[in-house]
Every structure is written in structure tokens, then in C-alpha cells.
Amino acid sequence: MNTIQTLLLAVFVLSSIPIASIALYSQPQIAKKLGTIGILLGCLMGLWSVWQGINETGIQSLTYSWQHILILSVSMDNLSAFFLLTIFLITGAAAVYGFHYLNEREKGLRTLINQALLGILASAMALVVVAHDMVTFLLAWELMSISSCFLVVYDYEQKATRHAAYIYFIFTQAGALFIFAAFGWLHGLTGSFSLSASAPVPESTKLLIFFLAFAGLASKAGIFPLHIWLPHAHPAAPSHVSAIMSGVMIKMGIYGILRLYLTIAPDSLAIGRTVLILGMVSGILGVVYAMGQNNIKRLLAYSSIENIGIILIGIGIGMIGMSSGNPIMAVCGFTGGLMHVLNHAIFKSLLFMAAGSVAHGTGTLAIERLGGLMKQMRITGLASLIGAVAICGLPPLNGFVSEFFIYNAAFQSRQLSNMDFLLTVLGAISLAVIGGLAVACFTKATGIVFLGEPRTSEARHAHEAPLSMRYAMQFLATMCIAIGILPTVFAKPALKSAISMVTTMTHQPTTLLQTQAIMDLTTRISWGSVLFLLVCAALWWLRVILYRHKPLSRTCTWGCGYTKASPRIQYTGSSFAASVLEFFRPFAPIHEECQEPVGVFPTKARYHSSILDIAETLAVQRIAMPVVRAMRSLRWIQHGSLQIYISYIVLAIAALLVVTWLWR
Amino acid sequence: MLTSLFICLLAVALAPLFSAVITKTKAFLVGKQGPPLLINYYTLAKLLKKGSVYSESTTFVFQTMPVISLAVSAIAILFLPIARMPALLSFSGDVILVLYLFGIARFFLIIAALDTASPFEGMGAAREAYFSFLCEATLFTVLMLFYKLNGTLSLNDYFTGPNAISIWRPEGAILLLIAIALFVVLLAENSRVPVDDPATHLELTMIHEVMILDHSGPDLAFIEMSAWLKLLFYATLIADLLLPELSTITAVPAFFAVITAIYLTIGIIESITARFRMRLVPKFILTSFALAFFAVILVLEM
Numbered sequence: 016m017n018t019i020q021t022l023l024l025a026v027f028v029l030s031s032i033p034i035a036s037i038a039l040y041s042q043p044q045i046a047k048k049l050g051t052i053g054i055l056l057g058c059l060m061g062l063w064s065v066w067q068g069i070n071e072t073g074i075q076s077l078t079y080s081w082q083h084i085l086i087l088s089v090s091m092d093n094l095s096a097f098f099l100l101t102i103f104l105i106t107g108a109a110a111v112y113g114f115h116y117l118n119e120r121e122k123g124l125r126t127l128i129n130q131a132l133l134g135i136l137a138s139a140m141a142l143v144v145v146a147h148d149m150v151t152f153l154l155a156w157e158l159m160s161i162s163s164c165f166l167v168v169y170d171y172e173q174k175a176t177r178h179a180a181y182i183y184f185i186f187t188q189a190g191a192l193f194i195f196a197a198f199g200w201l202h203g204l205t206g207s208f209s210l211s212a213s214a215p216v217p218e219s220t221k222l223l224i225f226f227l228a229f230a231g232l233a234s235k236a237g238i239f240p241l242h243i244w245l246p247h248a249h250p251a252a253p254s255h256v257s258a259i260m261s262g263v264m265i266k267m268g269i270y271g272i273l274r275l276y277l278t279i280a281p282d283s284l285a286i287g288r289t290v291l292i293l294g295m296v297s298g299i300l301g302v303v304y305a306m307g308q309n310n311i312k313r314l315l316a317y318s319s320i321e322n323i324g325i326i327l328i329g330i331g332i333g334m335i336g337m338s339s340g341n342p343i344m345a346v347c348g349f350t351g352g353l354m355h356v357l358n359h360a361i362f363k364s365l366l367f368m369a370a371g372s373v374a375h376g377t378g379t380l381a382i383e384r385l386g387g388l389m390k391q392m393r394i395t396g397l398a399s400l401i402g403a404v405a406i407c408g409l410p411p412l413n414g415f416v417s418e419f420f421i422y423n424a425a426f427q428s429r430q431l432s433n434m435d436f437l438l439t440v441l442g443a444i445s446l447a448v449i450g451g452l453a454v455a456c457f458t459k460a461t462g463i464v465f466l467g468e469p470r471t472s473e474a475r476h477a478h479e480a481p482l483s484m485r486y487a488m489q490f491l492a493t494m495c496i497a498i499g500i501l502p503t504v505f506a507k508p509a510l511k512s513a514i515s516m517v518t519t520m521t522h523q524p525t526t527l528l529q530t531q532a533i534m535d536l537t538t539r540i541s542w543g544s545v546l547f548l549l550v551c552a553a554l555w556w557l558r559v560i561l562y563r564h565k566p567l568s569r570t571c572t573w574g575c576g577y578t579k580a581s582p583r584i585q586y587t588g589s590s591f592a593a594s595v596l597e598f599f600r601p602f603a604p605i606h607e608e609c610q611e612p613v614g615v616f617p618t619k620a621r622y623h624s625s626i627l628d629i630a631e632t633l634a635v636q637r638i639a640m641p642v643v644r645a646m647r648s649l650r651w652i653q654h655g656s657l658q659i660y661i662s663y664i665v666l667a668i669a670a671l672l673v674v675t676w677l678w679r
Numbered sequence: 680m681l682t683s684l685f686i687c688l689l690a691v692a693l694a695p696l697f698s699a700v701i702t703k704t705k706a707f708l709v710g711k712q713g714p715p716l717l718i719n720y721y722t723l724a725k726l727l728k729k730g731s732v733y734s735e736s737t738t739f740v741f742q743t744m745p746v747i748s749l750a751v752s753a754i755a756i757l758f759l760p761i762a763r764m765p766a767l768l769s770f771s772g773d774v775i776l777v778l779y780l781f782g783i784a785r786f787f788l789i790i791a792a793l794d795t796a797s798p799f800e801g802m803g804a805a806r807e808a809y810f811s812f813l814c815e816a817t818l819f820t821v822l823m824l825f826y827k828l829n830g831t832l833s834l835n836d837y838f839t840g841p842n843a844i845s846i847w848r849p850e851g852a853i854l855l856l857i858a859i860a861l862f863v864v865l866l867a868e869n870s871r872v873p874v875d876d877p878a879t880h881l882e883l884t885m886i887h888e889v890m891i892l893d894h895s896g897p898d899l900a901f902i903e904m905s906a907w908l909k910l911l912f913y914a915t916l917i918a919d920l921l922l923p924e925l926s927t928i929t930a931v932p933a934f935f936a937v938i939t940a941i942y943l944t945i946g947i948i949e950s951i952t953a954r955f956r957m958r959l960v961p962k963f964i965l966t967s968f969a970l971a972f973f974a975v976i977l978v979l980e981m
Contacts, residue, residue: 447819451812462793565730572734586801
């Protein structure tokens with residue numbers, strides 16, 4: 016069986032077994048086990064096909080046609096294989112996690128349907144990345160959007176969840192319209208549905224088509240300012256679904272951008288510059304908004320926007336390198352961006368799963384109500400700590416690997432024109448600033464939630480997550496460490512796809528020497544990580560010796576003389592973030608509601624503050640509300656009576672007939 | 680290589696002494712005798728002899744922080760070309776590794792502070808997180824400038840070899856801006872006046888000292904040593920920039936003279952200025968960013 020057949024079989028297993036297991040809904044536990052095993056089996060087969068795909072050099076494809084009208088074709092190149100790796104890795108872990116996470120007996124059938132949708136979502140994403148023509152791509156794209164939409168509404172009893180799904184649905188469908196438009200235009204110009212051939216298209220049209228599709232793909236990827244759905248949908252969905260959506264699904268937007276870039280192969284620097292600038296904006300504002308959140312999952316959702324920004328910085332630098340004839344810069348930038356796709360998928364799913372465990376163990380996700388969870392939830396706490404260090408891009412974990420590649424791409428810019436050099440400088444500086452802000456954001460997320468003293472009784476009575484959830488988190492945490500220490504193994508597929516991208520664009524093979532120079536980067540990273548760990552181990556050993564036969568005692572924290580400290584005097588997450596938010600005030604205004612205590616015997620006082628997302632505020636105030644107001648005057652059209660609607664249809668058809676008749 | 684190793688060990692051994700120069704300068708300028716120059720060695724010996732008291736609120740994070748902190752500072756020194764001698768370790772891109780290692784030290788410093796559940800330490804942690812990201816912007820701008828001038832990406836290649844960066848080169852005037860910017864970053868990253876006041880131990884005005892309030896014994900010794908090494912790291916960066924091309928014999932004394940001058944300057948600044956209000960600190964740090972970025976633009980126009 017060749018690679019593509021193995022993959023299609025994996026996709027079939029991935030979707031059919033969970034669907035079939037719904038039939039056993041009278042025995043939800045057995046059905047759930049069966050479905051989980053099905054998803055795991057599908058993922059393992061998928062990973063096997065990815066392994067084959069990475070080791071093969073050529074492109075494999077398979078075409079299916081129905082009546083010569085509907086021609087569907089799939090193919091797998093290095094780029095697809097790399098994204099498939101991410102999809103199957105995270106879906107497998109999420110399925111294991113979901114086994115104990117969704118464990119309410121009375122929601123048996125709903126859980127099974129959720130599981131089936133999970134399988135469908137993963138299959139749809141796999142089909143998106145292997146689609147070889149526009150029709151297959153769009154079919155899989157829509158299947159992906161709709162199945163994920165249903166996954167979000169698992170808790171449909173809650174109004175906020177329905178609202179989130181509704182916003183998500185609007186964004187995903189509106190985004191798809193842009194992609195349809197761009198593909199239609201491209202088809203009109205070239206007469207082919209293929210996603211690989213670059214037929215002659217005028218350069219200016221190329222740019223228009225690219226940016227048209229980019230708008231749609233960017234709304235899926237969560238690029239500022241089209242990210243509005245993301246912080247609504249991720250917290251509403253069950254945690255393992257958020258893990259897949261944030262870790263993998265939004266990356267489909269990145270995949271789309273890369274595939275389209277390869278398809279139309281523009282020469283212009285404008286694309287690279289735009290992508291780089293959008294990356295900087297998304298990255299910095301994403302992490303600033305993340306800092307201001309009080310709900311862990313909302314914080315993680317905004318941090319996804321930040322990480323998409325980092326990916327775009329990498330890809331943008333790669334594109335600039337491409338257009339200015341600097342293949343090493345291009346390969347480094349693309350490798351960094353792709354590595355960050357995989358790395359972010361791993362640590363963001365890990366963090367979402369840890370957040371799910373916190374919700375499971377305490378019943379709340381509000382950062383200000385938690386604290387001190389490290390003592391009762393040791394595994395979740397450790398997993399979260401590893402995820403936090405990794406997401407800040409700090410060595411010796413995997414986040415550093417991708418950022419190191421992106422920096423190395425930025426430090427290839429010496430020969431560029433002044434304008435591009437300055438842009439790349441700004442890219443590197445924003446990467447550093449994003450890193451610094453991420454440290455602030457994730458020390459808040461781990462420090463306030465897992466360390467210190469429990470702030471409420473919910474946090475005091477927390478309990479550790481059940482077995483399957485712990486397994487999934489341990490697996491992903493191990494991946495973070497493994498990639499950080501041995502990046503060579505994992506960077507190879509990313510590097511291979513980056514090189515194949517560059518060679519297809521430039522039509523000249525990269526020399527072996529250049530490849531070797533880039534692979535050396537990974538050796539240096541693992542060298543640095545090992546050095547750091549060794550020095551730490553040596554100092555730890557020294558510390559053990561120094562503490563031998565020394566008195567050690569435990570007492571309360573020193574309160575500078577104050578002895579009646581209570582957990583309530585601890586610094587809160589909001590105050591921790593306050594000064595950074597103050598610095599970014601023009602971009603992140605804070606909305607405050609305050610009812611002050613009045614009178615001699617004040618009864619009630621309340622204070623509420625939240626950070627406003629300027630993209631959302633502006634979209635609602637300047638776009639949505641005026642449109643709603645304008646549409647109100649057309650409301651008389653809607654009667655709710657079936658006869659009138661049928662007559663509308665008849666009239667519309669008649670009008671179209673007249674128009675087409677006149678047009679001749 | 681052997682010379683480098685020797686100088687590196689010498690610098691590490693002298694780091695506590697240099698820090699005492701600051702204390703001595705401050706004492707001298709206000710007409711006091713001040714503690715002896717060897718005060719930091721006494722402190723170190725005293726701390727290493729003691730045991731520790733741990734808060735019941737803390738977890739393993741609190742105890743790993745000193746180790747990580749010292750490990751990072753030690754590794755940073757290994758990559759540094761002291762007195763323009765070749766660094767002990769070096770590879771292309773090591774400067775990014777070093778800056779990110781300082782990041783992980785900061786990460787653990789902040790969460791160890793939050794681990795104690797103390798409001799004071801939380802306050803210090805918030806400030807540390809706030810000011811450090813501004814410093815990162817300056818540092819990476821400086822890196823980009825060095826890269827543009829020199830074409831390499833390692834601390835060793837910046838300051839050694841035929842292409843070495845120094846203010847005695849034709850574009851030295853621009854590098855003077857960088858030296859000032861780096862000095863501002865030094866003050867901010869090492870919690871000196873006017874950003875932080877290392878002398879205030881029990882007020883709400885401080886950053887670094889408050890975050891280590893609960894540490895004691897050998898743990899505190901590790902942290903102190905790490906802080907001295909970090910200060911030495913930044914001071915050496917500036918000293919290397921200021922040092923002219925010299926032979927080995929003259930370079931080492933010249934280097935230590937420049938380092939002493941830098942520490943004296945820190946002491947003088949601490950004596951004649953007050954700590955800024957917290958609101959002004961970001962502006963102060965951003966000034967360094969503005970200087971560095973201006974230098975980049977000047978280099979582009981060369």
C-alpha cells in the first residue's frame with residue numbers, strides 16, 4: 016500500500032469508527048472506549064503514512080472522478096506531511112484526554128456524538144492538507160469548519176456557548192466566502208482547479224487574489240484584526256476540543272496561506288512585508304490582550320493569536336528572503352515558522368489540557384479564584400509549568416527551537432535593502448518583545464494559578480485529574496522536552512518541507528552545503544540545552560552537598576513583621592498585569608464598572624474591570640451596528656409566512672430569467 | 680585558551696569584590712567609611728554556613744530558582760570574551776541563547792516570588808516582568824546593529840578577531856550611543872538606582888531585593904553570586920566595547936581598570952540621584968531603545 020492509500024485508510028478509520036460507535040449508545044462507556052481506540056488507531060496509521068511521506072522525495076497523488084463532473088484529487092508532498100504530523104499527534108493526545116474529561120453519565124449520547132465529530136474534524140483537516148485541487152480543498156475546508164462549529168456547542172445549554180458558536184460560524188463562513196471568491200477568480204484566469212500548477216497570471220492580479228484569499232485564511236488562523244471569534248470559541252468548547260482547535264485547526268489557515276503562496280508564486284515583496292507586519296501586530300497585541308484576561312482559557316486563546324503572530328513573522332521573513340533572492344534566509348524563516356506550527360500545537364494543547372484539568376479539579380477557570388494548586392495537582396501543575404516555559408520560547412524546551420530559527424533568518428538580512436533590513440530588524444525586536452511579554456503573561460498564568468496559597472475554597476479542595484487526562488498531558492510535556500533537547504530529529508521534516516518550498520519556487524536545487532549549515536543550527540540548540548541542564552545538575556548536586564547536616568525548618572512566609580497574613584493579601588493576576596496593560600493602554604483600553612459604597616452604612620459595592628479588544632470594539636461599533644441599523648429598515652421583507660417566501664423565490668427566478676434574456 | 684580560562688576564573692572570583700566597589704563608593708561620597716571591600720566574601724561565607732527556613736506556602740519551584748539563576752549567569756560568563764580574549768565557548772547564535780537563558784532565569788525568579796504568597800514579592804515580580812521586556816527590545820536592537828557592522832552572531836566574534844567592534848573604529852561615535860544604551864540596560868536589568876534601589880530592604884519601592892526576601896542560607900548565596908555575575912556580564916559587554924586594541928599583557932589590566940570605572944560610575948550615580956518613580960522607569964528604559972534604534976538608522980545611512 017502506498018503512502019496516500021495508507022493515509023486515506025487512516026482518515027477512514029479516524030472518522031468511521033467513532034461514528035459507528037454511536038450505534039452502541041445504550042452502553043456509552045463501551046462505545047466511548049471503542050471510539051477512542053478508533054481515533055487512536057487512525058492517528059497511528061496516519062503517523063505511519065506521514066513517516067513514509069517524509070522519507071519519500073516525490074509527490075504522490077490519487078484522483079477520483081465521478082461522472083467527469085466532480086473530480087477529487089489528493090496528493091502528499093513534504094509540506095502536507097509536516098502538517099499531517101501535527102494533526103495526528105495532537106488529535107491522538109486529545110482523544111485520550113477526552114476519554115476521562117467528558118465523563119458525565121447522563122450526557123452519554125452527546126459525548127459519543129462529540130467524539131464522532133472529533134474524528135470527522137481530524138479527518139477533514141487531514142483532507143485539507145492533502146487536497147490537490149480547489150474543489151477538494153473547499154469541501155474539506157467546509158467540513159472542518161462545520162464539524163468544529165458543532166464541537167464548540169457541546170454545552171449548548173449555556174447562552175455564552177451558543178453565542179460563541181454563532182460568532183465562530185459567522186467568521187468561518189464569511190472567511191470561506193473570501194476563499195471561494197479568490198479560487199473562483201484564479202480558476203477564471205487559468206481554467207484549472209489545480210492547486211499546484213502556476214499558470215501565467217499577471218503579477219498585480221496575483222497580489223489581489225492572494226490578499227483576497229488571505230482575508231479568509233487569516234480569519235481562520237486568528238490573525239489580528241480577524242481574530243475576534245477565537246477568544247469566544249476556545250473558552251466555550253470542551254478543553255480537548257480547544258486544544259485541537261487552537262493547536263491544529265487554526266494552523267490550517269497558515270497551511271492555506273503557504274499553499275496559495277506556492278500556487279501563485281508571486282515575485283512581489285509586498286506579500287512578505289504585509290505578512291511580517293501582520294505577524295508583529297498579532298504577536299504583540301495578542302500577548303498584551305492575553306495578559307489582561309482573567310479566565311485561563313481566554314488567556315490561552317489570546318496567546319494563540321500571539322503565536323500565530325510568531326509563525327507569521329517567520330513566514331514573512333522567509334517570503335522576504337524568497338523575493339529578494341536569499342534562499343538561506345527563506346529556508347530559515349520557513350523552517351522556523353513551520354517548527355513553530357508543530358511546537359505551538361504541542362504546548363498549546365498541553366496548556367489547554369492543563370486548564371481543563373484545573374476546571375475539572377476545582378470547577379472554575381477564573382484566575383483570581385485559584386492559587387496553590389501545585390500541591391494538590393502535582394502532575395497538572397508540572398505539565399502547565401513545562402508548557403508555560405515552552406510557550407515563552409525559553410531554552411531548553413521546544414519553543415526556543417523555532418524562535419532560534421526565526422532569529423537566524425532575521426540575522427541573514429545584511430544584504431537587503433534598507434527598508435527590508437529595517438523591517439526585519441523590527442521583526443526580530445518584536446519577537447524579543449513578544450518573548451518578554453510572554454514571560455510576564457505566563458508567569459501570571461502559572462504563578463497565580465498553581466503557586467502561592469489557595470484563594471478560595473474551590474482551590475483548596477482541588478483534586479488531581481483522572482488517569483487518561485494525566486497520560487495525555489505527560490505525553491505532550493515529554494514531547495516539549497524531547498524537541499527542546501533533540502531538535503535535529505524533529506526539525507528535519509520542517510527543514511525538508513521548507514527546502515522543497517524554496518526549490519519549487521526558485522526552480523534551483525539548494526546545495527547540500529546550505530542544508531548542512533542550517534541543520535547545524537539544531538545541533539547548536541541541543542548543545543546549548545544539554546549544557547544548561549548539565550550546569551543545573553552540577554549546581555543542584557553542589558546545593559545538596561551544601562545543605563548536608565544543615566538545619567532546615569518550615570514556617571509561614573515572612574510578612575515583614577505582619578503575622579496574620581491571609582491568602583487574600585496575595586497579589587492578584589489583575590494587579591500583576593496592571594502596569595503592563597497601562598503601558599499599552601491606547602491599544603488595550605480597560606473598561607471599568609464601579610459602584611462605590613455610599614452612606615454611613617454602605618450596603619452594596621461592586622467593581623468589575625475587563626480589558627477591551629479594540630478589534631472587537633471597532634468591529635461592533637463601526638461595522639456590525641451600522642449594518643444592523645441599515646438592515647432594520649428592510650425588516651418588512653421578513654414575514655415568516657411560507658407562501659410569501661415561495662413567491663420571493665418564484666419572483667427571483669423570473670427576474671433572473673428576464674435579466675439573462677435581456678443580457679443577450 | 681589557557682589565558683581565557685585564567686581571566687574568566689579571575690573575573691568570576693573578583694565579581695563580588697567589584698560589587699563591593701559600588702558600596703564603598705557610595706559610603707565614601709556621603710563621608711562614611713563603609714564596609715570593607717571584602718564584605719561580599721564574608722557575606723557569602725556566612726550564608727554558606729547557615730541552614731534555610733522555607734515558607735509552608737512554597738513548592739519545589741522556590742528551591743530550584745537559585746540553581747537555575749546561578750547556572751544561567753555562569754553559562755553567560757562562559758560565552759563572554761572577557762578583555763577581548765577569545766571566549767571559552769562560542770558558536771554562531773550563542774548571543775540569542777544567552778539572552779534567552781537570562782529569560783528562563785527571570786521566569787523562575789518571578790514564579791518563585793509568586794510561590795511565597797507574599798504580597799510584597801508579588802509586587803516585585805510584577806515590576807520585574809514589566810521592565811524586563813523593555814530591556815529585551817534594546818538588547819535585540821543592539822544585536823541587530825552589531826550584526827550589521829560585523830556580520831556575525833556570537834559574542835566572541837563581536838569583540839575578537841580582525842572585524843571586532845570597538846568605539847575606536849571609524850563608526851565609533853555611533854557605538855558611543857550603544858554604550859550608553861547598554862549602560863541603561865545594565866542599570867535596569869541589575870536593579871540599580873535609578874530603576875531600583877538595592878539598599879531599601881523593607882519598602883514597597885523595590886524590585887529585585889523584594890523578590891528574594893524569603894530566601895536564606897546557601898540558596899541566598901547562590902542568588903547573590905548570580906546577581907554579581909550578571910552585573911559583571913553587562914559591565915564586561917560595555918568594557919569590551921570601550922577597550923582599544925591592545926596586547927594580552929596590557930589588555931587585562933586595562934580591562935579591569937575599565938570595569939572598575941564602570942562600577943565607580945554606578946556608585947556615583949547611586950549617590951547623586953534618587954530612584955525614579957515607577958512611572959518614569961519605562962521612559963528611562965525606552966530612552967535606551969531610542970538611542971539604539973537611532974544608532975541602527977545612522978549605520979544604515981553610512
